[in-house]
Amino acid sequence: MTSATALPEPITTGYQIDATGLEKSYITPGGVTVRALDGVDLHIDAAEVIALVGPSGSGKSTLLHLLGGMDEPDAGSIVCDGRDVTALPRAELVAFRRTVGFVFQHFALLPALTARDNVMLPVLPYKTTYDAKDRARSLLDDVGLAGREDALPSQISGGQRQRVAIARALMNDPRLLVADEPTGNLDSTTGAEILDLLFGIRETRGVTVVLATHDETVAARCDRIVPIADGRLVR
Template structure:
């Protein structure tokens, strides 16, 4: 077995084939990520960062190429295999994507609600909200929280399943620099405490400064 946790080989994803000019959003990408590594994908708008994150999280399928995670071939998994794989991945999005009708606590619980788990969901959600500095705000609706607070709820939600891999798409993109720094502290803390691997897309210089490695993406290719 090789040392890398994630091995991406010749990954390809083209959008719009058949209707106009196809866009090679991911073009023969090779990428290795070590366990516990904190990797930042950077590159111009439209270069393919989000596409690569979605493929890594199996939220989308590539046209060709392979993704192996912990020696398992994600790109060959059936539906049940993919569902199990996704449960080990925590996603954080630029626009938080919280469910507006649910409280902060219920948003954090949502990913594990359909699954049998060996822990008390509400207790774990309370702990996670406290760990992101939101003790006492469990019953708040997202609309009553600031952007930074909403992103911290989203981070707690991403962590409830104890993911081995955290994928974050511009997690500080909609935050002021103070809130962005807080979210970044939390992400690096998760990596240190839980050994989770973090791959994120960012334009944020303060994120780039704190990651282990910067991977530059350009026209769907990794430099």
Template sequence: MTRRYPGLVALDGVDLEIGDGEAVAVTGPSGSGKSTVLHLVGGMDRPDEGAIEVDYVELTARRLDAHRRRIGFVFQRFHLLPALTVLDNVLAPVLPRRVDFDRRARAMELLGAVGLAARADALPSELSGGQQQRVATARALINRPGVLLADEPTGNLDSATGREIIDLLLSLRERYGMTLLLTTHDPEVAVSCDRIVRLHDGRIVADERIAPDDDVFDRLGGLRP
């Protein structure tokens, strides 16, 4: 897939296949196209050339709404609504439409899964950064997505809290049977995944599967901080 903006080729002929249930980290310097990959997969943007398939179905303009309901998105800056409680923030994506499940029960289940059921009535301002990211993660899962996209999910967190968030994302992937695709500058986050895809100037320059005790830092030149 290729995506161009005025004066910039964000992605240049990227061909990427991700298996069901995989955890894949997309790395690379700023401006390499990491976030563009997530936006295209999530249906937030459209490629100029190429196609995107999810579950062997090509993503088209007519299928965008249904596709977006099957995708969860976790952002670096949380994007919680400050006037809403933790519970209402998790519920926000499903309040405007009909669903075939108990909204509140599912939201509370997800808050339990991220360890924040006891803070359901708190406001975002009463939570730490790590707790806010947990709420944002619960919100992203309210539709039971098959794919969870996370754009620099630890970027605004200290290293210890970031480690907790990555462990949480990986455990939720196992619990709910999701595919996880994340972007990161952090090598410790990247090597926690099953694969590392490295971008440079909008092209894939490395695609490495991580094995236990595999030292990929040197083989993926430039990954070390």
């Protein structure tokens, strides 16, 4: 039997993803309709690291949100390992989101919570078969923050805050990791360290990684670059 403090074993493979005909539009406060995605087709292999590159407003973040189940397309489908995520009932969609880890450019840490408590946030509403505090501490060790469990976000550097955010994204042992400009607020040296960390996660956990970036150096290190402009993939 699994003990109460046992940590889940890392998965061995990430999602294979097939997105077909994705469309998404938004209405601005001024009443103007903006088409963020216009018929996007994208195949991603399991455990692949791909970079979405393009100017601001090109649709990168929108595509990340759709792939991670944070938003729904107006049309099209997203199939992960043969399961159409866009057709899932709400309860099953919530369960799918728990298999996705999110990393944001501005870290999105709660300032009043310690590093450990920020990492624990994804599992706080749920019962777990393991000790959440032990898992959070272990993940902080994995990202190079041993001994900083009780530090507040204001007490650590930008690079360290991003490491906390990555540890939080791993709390549910995700099969897909989506990262929106994960090095955008960091200097080049710290950004390279964060990218090393993301690639290490892919190697050790087999997770699929999709990141959006403006940085050509970051994109060049990925398995594949997917340019996007005006809501369409550039072939």
